[in-house]
Amino acid sequence: MLTQPQKYIEVISMDFRRTDGKNKDFIENCKLLDMDLDRRVGKKIKRDKYRKYNQLDEIQEVIVVYENNKAIGGGAIRKYDVENIELKRVFVHTEYQGQGIGTKLVSLLIEWAIELGYKKIILETGELLAESCAVYKKLGFKKIPNYGPYVNMPESLCMAKDLGNK
Numbered sequence: 001m002l003t004q005p006q007k008y009i010e011v012i013s014m015d016f017r018r019t020d021g022k023n024k025d026f027i028e029n030c031k032l033l034d035m036d037l038d039r040r041v042g043k044k045i046k047r048d049k050y051r052k053y054n055q056l057d058e059i060q061e062v063i064v065v066y067e068n069n070k071a072i073g074g075g076a077i078r079k080y081d082v083e084n085i086e087l088k089r090v091f092v093h094t095e096y097q098g099q100g101i102g103t104k105l106v107s108l109l110i111e112w113a114i115e116l117g118y119k120k121i122i123l124e125t126g127e128l129l130a131e132s133c134a135v136y137k138k139l140g141f142k143k144i145p146n147y148g149p150y151v152n153m154p155e156s157l158c159m160a161k162d163l164g165n166k
Helices: 024-041 047-053 101-115 130-138
Strands: 014-019 061-067 070-079 084-092 120-126 142-144 156-162
Touching: 014 101, 024 061, 024 070, 024 084, 061 101, 070 101, 084 101, 101 120, 101 130, 120 130, 130 156
Parallel strands: 084 120
Antiparallel strands: 014 061, 061 070, 070 084, 120 156, 142 156
């Protein structure tokens, strides 16, 4: 009697948890993001000027992504003004990139912004971060003139998405 070889299926438990800017896994994820940015664009862009705009003290809405209870990414939204909320500090660990996790994460942050009643979500990135730009474009973000602190930073690329809240 011939038997079929057994197949083993790895079950991955992906969990997107809402938290706040004080979450230790989110803080660690932001450190990994900064290290990744230094590696990818640090030779072309002086990143020190961005540090003051990436402080975590005003961030209240955070989502951390876990796989089998191990943090593998995260991102946040932060109030910009009465109508606008800003997407901040989005990063998925390098070994998990390209699997749609970042797209799902940003989608969930957009949903949260809608729940909070904001009319528009804005963000700052850079053209050198092609993968991030592709995710944002896929989710309906459009290029806008640089806003706020990024007005005189030509290496910055600012984008926005209407949220449909009136």
